[in-house]
Amino acid sequence: MAPRSGNRTARPDVYLAAERKQPAVVTPFAEFYAAAWPRLLRPMVLITADRGDAEDVLQEAFAKAARDWAVIGGLDEPAAWVRRVAVNAAIDIHRRRVRQRAAYRRVAVDETQLSDLSLEVADALRSLALPERQVVVLHHLLSMTVIDIAAELSRPTGTVKAQLVRGRRQLAERLRMDLEVEPS
Amino acid sequence: MTDQLHELLERTADEWTAGAVAPPLQMPSPSADAPGQRRLLRRAAPLLAAAAVVAVVAPIVLLGQRDSAHHPTSFIQVGSPVAIERGPAGQFRRDDAGLPAARRPHGGRPPNLPSCTVAGLTAALDLSEGIMRIDLRPGGTSCLLPEDVHIEAAAPLRIVTQHQPDVVNPPEFDGRWLAGGGIELNAAWTGDCAALPTQVEVTGTELGSFEAAVRGRPATCGAGAARLLVGPAHPTENPGGIVPTDRSGLTLELDLPAEVDNGGPFDYRVTIANPMAEPISLRPCPTFAASYTGPTGAGHGTSGRLPCDALPAELASHEEVVIAMTETADNGAPHQNGGSGDGTVTWQIAGTMAASAPVHVVQHAPKVLPPVPYAAPSGPPPAPVAFPFQSNGAFPIVIEGPTTVRSGETLRYRAVFTNPDGGTSVALQPCPGWIETFVVAPKAAANPTPDVRKGAVNCAHAPAQIAPGESIAFEMELAIPADTAPGPYQLFWQLNRGIDSEPFDLDVTR
Numbered sequence: 001m002a003p004r005s006g007n008r009t010a011r012p013d014v015y016l017a018a019e020r021k022q023p024a025v026v027t028p029f030a031e032f033y034a035a036a037w038p039r040l041l042r043p044m045v046l047i048t049a050d051r052g053d054a055e056d057v058l059q060e061a062f063a064k065a066a067r068d069w070a071v072i073g074g075l076d077e078p079a080a081w082v083r084r085v086a087v088n089a090a091i092d093i094h095r096r097r098v099r100q101r102a103a104y105r106r107v108a109v110d111e112t113q114l115s116d117l118s119l120e121v122a123d124a125l126r127s128l129a130l131p132e133r134q135v136v137v138l139h140h141l142l143s144m145t146v147i148d149i150a151a152e153l154s155r156p157t158g159t160v161k162a163q164l165v166r167g168r169r170q171l172a173e174r175l176r177m178d179l180e181v182e183p184s
Numbered sequence: 185m186t187d188q189l190h191e192l193l194e195r196t197a198d199e200w201t202a203g204a205v206a207p208p209l210q211m212p213s214p215s216a217d218a219p220g221q222r223r224l225l226r227r228a229a230p231l232l233a234a235a236a237v238v239a240v241v242a243p244i245v246l247l248g249q250r251d252s253a254h255h256p257t258s259f260i261q262v263g264s265p266v267a268i269e270r271g272p273a274g275q276f277r278r279d280d281a282g283l284p285a286a287r288r289p290h291g292g293r294p295p296n297l298p299s300c301t302v303a304g305l306t307a308a309l310d311l312s313e314g315i316m317r318i319d320l321r322p323g324g325t326s327c328l329l330p331e332d333v334h335i336e337a338a339a340p341l342r343i344v345t346q347h348q349p350d351v352v353n354p355p356e357f358d359g360r361w362l363a364g365g366g367i368e369l370n371a372a373w374t375g376d377c378a379a380l381p382t383q384v385e386v387t388g389t390e391l392g393s394f395e396a397a398v399r400g401r402p403a404t405c406g407a408g409a410a411r412l413l414v415g416p417a418h419p420t421e422n423p424g425g426i427v428p429t430d431r432s433g434l435t436l437e438l439d440l441p442a443e444v445d446n447g448g449p450f451d452y453r454v455t456i457a458n459p460m461a462e463p464i465s466l467r468p469c470p471t472f473a474a475s476y477t478g479p480t481g482a483g484h485g486t487s488g489r490l491p492c493d494a495l496p497a498e499l500a501s502h503e504e505v506v507i508a509m510t511e512t513a514d515n516g517a518p519h520q521n522g523g524s525g526d527g528t529v530t531w532q533i534a535g536t537m538a539a540s541a542p543v544h545v546v547q548h549a550p551k552v553l554p555p556v557p558y559a560a561p562s563g564p565p566p567a568p569v570a571f572p573f574q575s576n577g578a579f580p581i582v583i584e585g586p587t588t589v590r591s592g593e594t595l596r597y598r599a600v601f602t603n604p605d606g607g608t609s610v611a612l613q614p615c616p617g618w619i620e621t622f623v624v625a626p627k628a629a630a631n632p633t634p635d636v637r638k639g640a641v642n643c644a645h646a647p648a649q650i651a652p653g654e655s656i657a658f659e660m661e662l663a664i665p666a667d668t669a670p671g672p673y674q675l676f677w678q679l680n681r682g683i684d685s686e687p688f689d690l691d692v693t694r
Contacts, residue, residue, distance in 0.1 A: 037206030042197035051200055055207070076364035118196040125196075141193040151325030154296040168189070177188060 029069045033062055036079045044086055046137045049126045053093050061086035084152050087134055124174035132167030135160055140168075205568060300327035300362055302394040307386045309335070309371060312400030316369040316414060318362060318386060326363045330388030333360075335369070335396070335414050337384040346370075346415045349429045360417065370415030370425065377405035384412075425468045431535030433460040434499070438541040440529055444513050446478070446547040447604060447652060454507045454531050454539070458499035465498045466505075470533035476511050479525025479545050490533070513545050550602050550655035556646040558596075558659045561639030565617040568680055580604070583677055583688035584657070591692050592666035598657040599677040599685055603650045610650045615643035616680035622662060625672035625689065637662075641679070668692050 037058065044054035061082045065072045072078045114122060125133055134153060138144045146164065150157040171177070304324040309316045316335060320327070334345045361367075380401065387393040415425060437455040444450040458464045469492035476484060490507070499505060513527060524546045532538035585597025599618070603610055618641060623634040641658065650656055660677065675688040 034206045038201060038204045041201045041204050045200045046193060046197055059207075071365070074365050080364065114196070114199050117192070118199045121192050121196040122200070136189075137193065140189045141197060143190075148323075148325060151298070171189065175192070 029066055029073060032073065032078060033066075036082065037062070040079060040083055040086065043083065043137050043141050044090070046125055046141060047087060047090050047130075047134050048093065049122055049133065053090075057086045057089045057093050058082070060089055087138070087152060088154075090134065091130060120175065124171050127174055128167050128170055131155075132163045132170070135163040136167040136171065139164055203567060207568075297326055297328040297361065300329050300391060302392045305362075305386070305394060307394070307396035309381075309384055309396050309398045310400045311371075311373055311380065311398065311402045314370065314372050314403070316371040316384075316386075316396065317366055318368075318396075318417070319366040320362060320364065326361065329360045329362050329367065329417065330391045331360065333369075333386065333388040333391065333417055335371070335384050335412070336387055336393070337381050337412065340379065341381050341384075341410045341412060343384075344411060344413050346413060346426055348416050348426055367417045369417050370413075372413040373402035373404075373411070374413065375406045375408045375410040377402055377410070379410065427468075427470075427535040428465055429535075430460075430462070430464050431470070431533070432537070433458065433464055434533075434536045435459055436531060436533070436536060436539035438529060438531060438539050440541050440543045443544045443546055444527075446513050446524075446545050449510055449512045450543070451508060451510050452529060452543075454509065455504050456499070456507065456533070456536075457504040458501060461501050463498045463500045466495050467492075467497055469495055470535065472507075472531065472533045473538075474509060474511070475530045476513065476527060477530075478513060478527045479547075513543070548653065550653055553647060553650065553654055553656040555598065555657040555659050556642050558661045559639070559642035559644075560661070561637060565619075565638035566615055566640050568617070580683055581677055581679060581685035583675055583685050585688070585690070587690045589664055589690060589692055591664050591668040591670065591694055593664055595662040595664055595675075595690070597660050597662070597675070597688070599660060599679070600655060600657045601650065601679060601683065602655040603652050609652065610683075611648065612641060612643055612646050612650070613648055615646075616641050618658065618680070619676075619678040620660065620662065621676040621678075623674055623676075624669075625674045664692060670694050 040058055040061075041051075041054055044058055045051050048054045048057065064085055065078060065082050072081055075081055125136075128136065131153075135149055138149045138152065139146070144152070146157050146160050149155075149164075150160045153160070155163075304321050304327065305318060306321050307316065307318045318329070318333075335343050337343050381398050383395050383398055385393045386396050435457045437457065439453040439455065441450050441452065469490050471489045496503075496505060509531070511529065524544065526542045527545045528540055528542055530538050530540040580603070581599050581601045583597055583599055585595065589595045601610075618639055620637045620639075621634050622636075647656070658677075658679075662675075670692050672689065672691055675685075675690060677685040677688075
């Protein structure tokens with residue numbers, strides 16, 4: 001505690017330096033970012049059906065997390081927070097793309113590394129409406145329950161179930177797979 | 185189908201994300217959707233940079249007291265540095281008070297959160313820590329607690345619920361948003377410890393009630409009636425407490441340098457003054473928020489808690505306390521020819537109106553390095569390398585070249601990369617790759633097929649690194665096929681996947 005004098009005019013000027021607080025925040029985020037990025041890119045690339053878009057929405061979500069990393073980093077699952085932001089942001093970028101695709105198609109250089117089967121899956125995913133794609137990927141890739149998906153996407157569970165059934169049926173038709181339509 | 189579909193999605197995701205590494209994190213621009221621009225303008229992200237990436241907001245804070253009639257002329261540091269604590273997860277400081285509204289966690293809770301139900305909640309009162317904690321049950325989803333969430337207990341324990349008074353800048357604890365991190369309520373025990381409760385109840389309108397376990401023993405016990413003083417709910421990561429109403433009587437004044445270098449650090453001072461006739465308490469210690477917005481509109485901010493040990497317990501009438509801050513003007517765009525503009529610094533403490541003041545930011549012209557000659561692609565392109573680079577609010581690469589080319593000819597152009605001041609050096613070891621995209625311009629066709637080339641930078645003729653404030657041109661050659669249809673096209677150039685050029689418009693003619 002800085003000493004204080006009862007005589008205000010004679011009070012000594014006391015100054016105390018505080019150390020930089022930021023580095024203590026930066027390193028944990030950098031580690032989280034490096035570790036979580038590839039993991040979160042997987043569902044996002046399927047939901048957006050475009051690696052560039054997936055990276056964009058992830059960038060935005062991670063940027064939001066970074067701004068409040070002292071808070072987000074303290075959550076039990078910060079990666080789930082980032083995923084939720086990214087999955088919901090996919091709607092915005094999807095709308096942007098719909099407008100842009102009227103002008104020109106996005107560069108998709110990364111699809112050259114896909115096998116024929118994966119290309120077929122990618123095309124099948126693209127044939128789904130985005131809400132159905134979100135639900136299908138969250139359910140079938142990340143094994144999330146209908147209730148969790150409904151909470152993540154702020155949709156009624158009935159809607160999620162219907163979207164899951166519809167999306168799965170459409171995927172099955174495109175991929176010529178056997179069909180079981182009951183959502184788990 | 186479920187298993188089969190799972191496997192298909194797994195496999196597709198594997199292939200589609202093969203070799204994925206986290207690129208340098210960049211902030212989106214609000215104007216990113218403008219036609220003709222790249223999908224995201226890149227903004228500075230000072231918080232993130234992989235450790236040594238950029239200079240960050242640096243709240244080196246000096247505290248000083250002064251009498252209003254005797255302004256200090258110099259600062260003298262005494263003692264060891266004191267950390268400004270925001271309170272890491274799980275750590276709660278009862279002498280903290282509030283976060284200003286501008287520093288709300290997450291920038292506000294998401295819309296359409298469902299109301300919490302008792303079935304999804306669990307709670308525990310830790311008497312030794314003085315904390316009441318509410319959590320989601322495992323697997324539970326985020327929800328909204330009622331505004332009047334509070335604790336009830338059976339006699340003889342008396343619960344006293346505190347409410348945040350209406351102050352000028354009320355704290356935005358957002359204690360209603362219950363997510364994975366949990367919600368806490370300050371719970372201070374006073375009085376006799378002879379009959380400690382074994383359970384209490386958490387309740388609220390439309391929530392109902394549910395039991396909370398009680399553990400621990402109060403750190404101090406009194407002789408009077410048992411009483412539990414419970415504060416407002418707040419996220420566990422943020423400080424809690426009550427911001428006194430008289431703190432609205434304080435005034436803040438910023439003393440900024442007239443001019444600062446873009447990318448460089450600068451010091452400024454904040455004077456907290458009490459112009460009132462009565463003393464104003466500085467306990468609990470105020471939390472502060474500081475932000476900087478540069479000429480480009482990009483900015484950053486930080487918040488923290490003023491070091492309680494150095495801060496006087498109160499400011500008497502007409503007394504002042506001076507706080508010295510260090511900031512970094514690290515969000516300037518990489519201007520090709522220099523430039524300047526006005527930035528803004530804003531500073532506030534919980535309970536007191538914010539103060540803002542302009543600062544003139546000068547951008548120096550970059551040092552131009554010798555150009556890197558073109559080397560035609562040969563063999564597979566290098567694997568992407570994680571660049572510790574922030575593009576700082578603008579396209580860091582600008583393509584220069586003729587705006588018209590004949591089909592069948594070779595287009596010679598330069599991709600000029602400028603590393604803005606205040607960033608970190610961009611290493612060219614290991615040698616990075618480039619990606620060139622040549623595509624029919626928008627509106628010329630509905631679904632043009634882009635012509636994409638990948639190659640490696642001609643590192644044999646390039647410097648080992650590009651330092652902040654330096655600019656370098658990568659010379660390029662692109663053969664335009666003879667059968668290329670005439671019309672408008674766009675050219676993009678990317679260094680090491682992630683450092684992008686702005687689109688370059690050119691016309692192909694016969």
